[in-house]
Amino acid sequence: MxxxxxxxxxxxxxxxxxxxxxxxxxxxxxxxxxxxxxxxxxxxxxxxxxxxxxxxxxxxxxxxxxxxxxxxxxxxxxxxxxxxxxxxxxxxxxxxxxxxxxxxxxxxxxxxxxxxxxxxxxxxxxxxxxxxxITPVSPPIIHTTTNSSSSLSIRHSVEKKSNSPIDTSHPIIIRLSTAKDLHLDIHYQKETVGSLKVRIFEHPEANITPKTHTLRLIYLGRILQDNMTIECEDAEASQTKLENTFAKPHTVRVGKAGVIQALVAKKDN
Structure with a gap:
């Protein structure tokens, strides 16, 4: 097909x-x-x-x-x-x-x-x-090995940037289902999906609150869980295969200017 x-x-x-x-x-x-x-x-x-x-x-x-x-x-x-x-x-x-x-x-x-x-x-x-x-392509995401040269290269790149005291700017785009884009920076080493949700709610242009709305974040087709840690990728790493994005359990790697979709739903009163 x-x-x-x-x-x-x-x-x-x-x-x-x-x-x-x-x-x-x-x-x-x-x-x-x-x-x-x-x-x-x-x-x-x-x-x-x-x-x-x-x-x-x-x-x-x-x-x-x-x-x-x-x-x-x-x-x-x-x-x-x-x-x-x-x-x-x-x-x-x-x-x-x-x-x-x-x-x-x-x-x-x-x-x-x-x-x-x-x-x-x-x-x-x-x-x-x-x-x-079945198909002549690379193995599925869940079988990715962390000792491959590409995975090691990405991990070393992420660790290097995470420890850098100079460049801590990692811009991403939050695309709300309300047809509005929010521009945020990822906080190195301490950002989780849960903390990112809090920052979205607090954004002055979002016009939503945890009391009135719920958020579901989606990246590269995956629904993100609140306990997931967000790691930053540089421009070169973000062009790698999608299998690297979820190579670690409870971790998602987001490239610079990456788009995270945010599904906004109003809570029932």
Missing amino acids: GCCASRSADDPSTATKGKPFKRAQLTWVAEEPITRTQLDRQRTAFWETAPSYEGRREIWQALQAACTTPDLHLARSILDAANVTLPTGNPAEGCFDELGNRYEIPLYCIVNPSNLVPEDNSVHEDESETAQM
Whole structure:
């Protein structure tokens, strides 16, 4: 199944009347029965390479977050916040951003196949050969090794900048779902997702408070947890593969001028 993001040949206004994102009645069958591990590998490969296609990176992030969360209401809220329109409600049949770019998400990233099989340890097959059969790309994020040369290079770069008393400026962009961008600097060595949320609430241009609203932060398609530590990457490191972004548990690496999406929801009174 393919992937694409391209300018719609038709007038983008024709896609403005969309339908809610749906999973019900979406089905597909893999060419051969596959396990959960193989499916996750296939999905990871797609999301790692999708931003290299045409289209906007922040829209790919929103699409990934919506397709990977099991909460259908949250998925719809994420797409609404990103102004993504689904003409049929099925991302595999095409969806549009507000500029008219068209995106397609393969069904295997949206729902499980009907022939998903349990893991079978008795089946002796070469894992690397299986990975090549599914897709010839790098292994998924969760299998990234921290002793690789690229990971070591990034870690050394981050540690060097974290200990630097001179350059402590690491600007990022918080893109609120209220259509407003906030420009903030990451605090080296002490910034967490939770503390960043507090700073967003305190920002004079945010116009939200913890009493009236909730925040969900999303970066590169991942919903960030409050206990995650934020590490800073320089411009060179931020161009590396997405697998490095979440290489450490409970840690997210954000490049300079990186865009973190903030889904704002009003609390019920």
